[in-house]
Amino acid sequence: MTTLAPAEAYADAFEAVRRTAAAPDGVVDLRRRAFERFTALGVPTTRLEAWRFTNVAPIANTAFTLATPAEREAAKADTAPHALGIGAGLLFVNGRHVAPASDVSALPDGVEVLSLADVLASDANETRAAVEARVASGAGIENEAFTALNTALLHDGAVVRVPADTVVEQPIQLLFITSPPPGGEPVMTHPRVLLVVGENAQVRVVESYGGGDSPYLTNTVSEVIAGPSAVVDHYKLVRESPTGYHIGAMHVRLGRAANFSSHAVTLGGAIVRNDAQALLDGEGVECTLNGLYLANGSRLVDNHTTIHHAQPHCSSHELYKGILDGEARAVFNGKIIVAIDAQKTDAKQTNKALLLSEDAQINTKPELEIFADDVKCTHGATVGQLDEDALFYLRARGLGLEQARSALIHAFASDLLNHIAVEPIREQLDDLLLADLPGSGGGSFHVC
Amino acid sequence: MLEVTNLHASVAGRGILRGIDLSVKAGEVHAIMGPNGSGKSTLAAVLAGREEYEVTAGSVAYNGRDLLEMEPEERAREGIFLAFQYPVEIPGVNNAYLLKAALNEVRKHRGEPELDAMDFMALVKQRMQVLHIDQDLLKRPVNEGFSGGEKKRNEIFQMAVLEPKLAIMDETDSGLDIDALRTVSAGVNAMRSPERAILVVTHYQRLLNYIVPDVVHVLSDGRIVKSGGKDLALELEEKGYGWIEGVAAQVGA
Numbered sequence: 001m002t003t004l005a006p007a008e009a010y011a012d013a014f015e016a017v018r019r020t021a022a023a024p025d026g027v028v029d030l031r032r033r034a035f036e037r038f039t040a041l042g043v044p045t046t047r048l049e050a051w052r053f054t055n056v057a058p059i060a061n062t063a064f065t066l067a068t069p070a071e072r073e074a075a076k077a078d079t080a081p082h083a084l085g086i087g088a089g090l091l092f093v094n095g096r097h098v099a100p101a102s103d104v105s106a107l108p109d110g111v112e113v114l115s116l117a118d119v120l121a122s123d124a125n126e127t128r129a130a131v132e133a134r135v136a137s138g139a140g141i142e143n144e145a146f147t148a149l150n151t152a153l154l155h156d157g158a159v160v161r162v163p164a165d166t167v168v169e170q171p172i173q174l175l176f177i178t179s180p181p182p183g184g185e186p187v188m189t190h191p192r193v194l195l196v197v198g199e200n201a202q203v204r205v206v207e208s209y210g211g212g213d214s215p216y217l218t219n220t221v222s223e224v225i226a227g228p229s230a231v232v233d234h235y236k237l238v239r240e241s242p243t244g245y246h247i248g249a250m251h252v253r254l255g256r257a258a259n260f261s262s263h264a265v266t267l268g269g270a271i272v273r274n275d276a277q278a279l280l281d282g283e284g285v286e287c288t289l290n291g292l293y294l295a296n297g298s299r300l301v302d303n304h305t306t307i308h309h310a311q312p313h314c315s316s317h318e319l320y321k322g323i324l325d326g327e328a329r330a331v332f333n334g335k336i337i338v339a340i341d342a343q344k345t346d347a348k349q350t351n352k353a354l355l356l357s358e359d360a361q362i363n364t365k366p367e368l369e370i371f372a373d374d375v376k377c378t379h380g381a382t383v384g385q386l387d388e389d390a391l392f393y394l395r396a397r398g399l400g401l402e403q404a405r406s407a408l409i410h411a412f413a414s415d416l417l418n419h420i421a422v423e424p425i426r427e428q429l430d431d432l433l434l435a436d437l438p439g440s441g442g443g444s445f446h447v448c
Numbered sequence: 449m450l451e452v453t454n455l456h457a458s459v460a461g462r463g464i465l466r467g468i469d470l471s472v473k474a475g476e477v478h479a480i481m482g483p484n485g486s487g488k489s490t491l492a493a494v495l496a497g498r499e500e501y502e503v504t505a506g507s508v509a510y511n512g513r514d515l516l517e518m519e520p521e522e523r524a525r526e527g528i529f530l531a532f533q534y535p536v537e538i539p540g541v542n543n544a545y546l547l548k549a550a551l552n553e554v555r556k557h558r559g560e561p562e563l564d565a566m567d568f569m570a571l572v573k574q575r576m577q578v579l580h581i582d583q584d585l586l587k588r589p590v591n592e593g594f595s596g597g598e599k600k601r602n603e604i605f606q607m608a609v610l611e612p613k614l615a616i617m618d619e620t621d622s623g624l625d626i627d628a629l630r631t632v633s634a635g636v637n638a639m640r641s642p643e644r645a646i647l648v649v650t651h652y653q654r655l656l657n658y659i660v661p662d663v664v665h666v667l668s669d670g671r672i673v674k675s676g677g678k679d680l681a682l683e684l685e686e687k688g689y690g691w692i693e694g695v696a697a698q699v700g701a
Contacts (some may be wrong), residue, residue, distance in 0.1 A: 398524035398553035413542025
């Protein structure tokens with residue numbers, strides 16, 4: 001096998017998608033524009049403010065080829081730990097929808113949970129037109145290199161559409177697994193998720209990401225459009241393997257009186273970047289962005305959030321908590337924009353980090369841009385260690401050092417865990433935090 | 449049960465305990481009294497295994513074993529219970545979790561089967577009734593938002609559940625009103641037994657009206673300067689710690 005330069009690998013991938021992944025003309029054109037943007041922007045460097053503390057040189061220096069369909073047995077092994085057993089869902093292996101493994105039969109009438117590739121390849125219909133219109137807006141491709149790359153290579157992912165006045169009781173799980181080739185050549189996937197929730201409808205969606213133990217890149221883009229009074233509860237579980245890189249962008253647009261909550265849980269991955277951007281585009285929106293991240297070894301977890309209050313009387317709550325061990329590093333950047341018309345905005349942002357070792361570190365930064373004058377905006381950040389007095393108290397009652405540490409670490413995360421409404425996710429996190437958390441930094445968080 | 453011999457301990461290089469000798473037998477209640485800074489709480493902390501204190505000389509034998517070699521949790525599992533002067537607030541860890549984990553650690557250590565949720569609740573409810581503790585407490589985070597009296601009562605409640613062999617009460621009376629003092633004392637008295645020893649560390653004689661000790665020791669400047677029967681506490685109350693400092697000077701001479 002010849003060695004490709006990273007740029008050549010991206011160009012080959014673009015060519016392959018262009019040749020093989022059927023799509024309407026609008027999408028074909030969008031891919032081309034997006035690839036031009038990506039080529040112009042390049043993989044970000046730490047000279048860019050948004051990437052100042054997040055060095056993605058290991059990604060930039062690797063020639064990733066598009067992942068190809070995986071061996072069935074390997075894919076099964078890589079997938080098993082991530083299945084939540086919550087009924088409806090789609091499974092994607094190496095960026096492609098794997099039809100037989102998904103069960104969406106129990107959903108209410110009118111709810112669509114589809115493979116994006118199927119939608120794009122279908123004859124013209126209402127769904128395809130809606131998806132094309134949505135995707136063709138090209139959100140983020142102008143300035144975000146990874147979003148541009150995802151769009152240039154757009155071929156598969158999930159389309160979830162919930163019609164107005166429809167309540168979906170069961171959570172929908174979208175599971176994205178990378179099962180690298182036996183030779184361990186670096187591969188990449190570029191999943192796309194489109195979640196469109198109609199007026200007064202309600203849904204809970206879980207995006208899960210994981211993979212096998214050789215280098216790979218997951219570069220995902222999710223778009224969430226919530227109509228007036230829609231209720232959307234979104235979970236993102238990043239449990240990439242220790243050799244996996246994950247770059248994920250989420251663009252959220254919320255209509256009048258919509259209620260959106262996001263729970264970004266990062267447990268694995270060598271480098272993980274979660275970008276969440278929410279536009280509060282109607283009055284009376286409630287937007288919650290919560291995040292929990294655990295990192296050890298030499299992992300890097302970066303959460304960037306932007307909440308854009310464009311209309312009056314909206315509230316946003318943001319709580320991110322990180323637990324860092326070993327030489328792990330984390331970045332939290334929380335931007336809140338309050339437009340001049342967005343009076344009576346109530347925005348609260350909190351980032352807390354627990355450092356379990358001397359060498360772990362976090363860079364945390366709030367960014368407030370407030371143009372309205374009658375608003376309430378608060379932000380706070382704390383960085384601390386485990387409370388020695390509390391540790392001794394627990395040990396003096398008979399708990400071993402490891403158990404006492406776990407109890408305190410779990411306690412640190414407990415308010416976030418209490419907000420997780422999908423039982424299997426909370427149970428996994430409870431188990432992980434209470435039982436398996438390593439004290440030394442030598443263990444691995446992703447094995448939950 | 450407990451043999452403390454010539455115990456010296458320091459914190460951050462400063463000597464606090466300067467030669468403690470103390471012998472406590474099963475079934476006995478000992479009171480350790482002394483003015484602020486005399487080393488009372490340090491003694492309690494060293495016995496419980498607090499790591500900030502460095503033992504520089506002396507030994508502590510507990511049921512024939514070297515106590516100072518044991519980790520704090522091993523001491524707890526071997527039956528030592530410290531009722532904290534300042535119980536720590538632990539948001540996010542509820543009392544039920546702590547008690548069940550603690551109790552099962554003790555039981556495992558003794559080779560007894562762990563209690564399941566139902567047996568645990570039955571045991572805990574019985575103890576709560578005795579101490580007039582509301583069941584809501586179990587769901588609340590450990591000591592978080594508790595009043596001073598509630599925290600102390602919670603310590604005694606934990607002790608009642610864990611049934612230690614040696615209970616060390618570190619200024620359990622401080623900050624208690626008379627009703628709380630009675631409840632706490634009744635809880636401690638209910639635990640007096642021929643198999644159990646209790647060490648009551650206190651500044652004031654008041655508590656000893658309710659928990660009547662067999663032996664009273666007076667600590668001054670890191671040494672026990674006088675030991676006697678329960679009347680010693682009364683004498684001390686009457687004459688003040690100034691009197692003891694005079695005694696200490698003689699001992700030192």
